[in-house]
Amino acid sequence: MTAQQSSVPPSTVLGRQLGEELRAFRETAGLSTAVAAEALDCTKGKISRIENGRVPLRTPDLVALLDTYGVRDAATLQRLTTLARTANRRRRDGWWNQYGQVLADTYRDYIALEAVSESIKTFQCQLVPGLLQTPAYVRAVTVASRAWHSPEEIEQFVQVRLARQERLTNDPRLTMWAVVTEGVLLQQVGGPAVMRAQLEHLAAIAEEPNVTVQVLPFSRGAHAGMFGPYLLLSFPQVSALDVVRAENPTGAVWLEREPEVARYRELFADARTSALSPAESVARIKRVAKEHRA
Structure with a gap:
């Protein structure tokens, strides 16, 4: 929970949905992640992270991938573009982002x-x-964790929990x-x-x-x-x-x-x-x- 925590972040639900569709299009086209990586001038690892929903996908990159996979249907492009924008917005605009100073x-x-x-x-x-x-229980747990030191940080984390x-x-x-x-x-x-x-x-x-x-x-x-x-x-x-x-x-x-x-x-x-x-x-x-x- 603190800034010291290190683990692979989870994929978002919408990001994973988008990634699964892109993987299906790539596999239907019979293309490898290496070919997809060439289309975006990136690493194969990034393609894997996109398909696992772990990184946001910009519209130009989405268009490039779909073109590489031979998917040029306007309705599909519009639907996946909307899905990508919604996923990115949810990553960025959630109320929890205002607590970035106390949340990893x-x-x-x-x-x-x-x-x-x-x-x-x-x-x-x-x-x-x-x-x-309860708020008092949250506060006691937060103090005992020793992850937050100032009263202001502790109170902010309590507010996040509530x-x-x-x-x-x-x-x-x-x-x-x-x-x-x-x-x-x-x-x-x-x-x-x-x-x-x-x-x-x-x-x-x-x-x-x-x-x-x-x-x-x-x-x-x-x-x-x-x-x-x-x-x-x-x-x-x-x-x-x-x-x-x-x-x-x-x-x-x-x-x-x-x-x-x-x-x-x-x-x-x-x-x-x-x-x-x-x-x-x-x-x-x-x-x-x-x-x-x-």
Whole structure:
């Protein structure tokens, strides 16, 4: 999340859609990435990044690629040009870009994807999921991370987290399913008062129709999710593939290949099967909230 994080940025949904169409045209024409690279006077690596949706594509380059692939249909050109411009605009104009001084590019890329997703599934073994955190909890986590030092930077990051939460509470089309271990409920983040308020909020928001929260108790023993937190984003576009963000102490790893994503779907299915039911989970959260006494 910080400027120190280093990982390959995720492709945008629209960028990946555009890239998939360009790859299909290139393969139909029987051309290699080397030929495409010659058309743009660039490296084969850049063509791969374009086809994976990782870099913006200028209109002149799009026209040159389509001409090289023998695609000269005006309607196709107009449709793909509009798609490229929309993808580039979403990269540039998102509200999160105003927080560039406290957010790494990769974290802003994540927020951009989250903003157009229709489903978020997350497994957390240490922290309450970000979209379900209270302001005091966010602040305590931000201070503990030691990634931001001045009060102004800390407060800006808190505002980013709260801004992200607005869509979950205001857009019923977005659904969230969170599985958290029992340790998340017991970890003293910010002290007893902060934790009690956080768990009361978690129990309340879990009652919303677009939010499901399950608790995986210690009594379940060893499980596949012990190796770290992750989240799975799904999108409404028919051609859009799911993406996974797997967290680690120095950043995050993005996974987009279908076999890797499928593995995380299996992990999440196993976690929610092993966890308490949603109703039992809310009852457990409420009980633990009362145990956090200031």
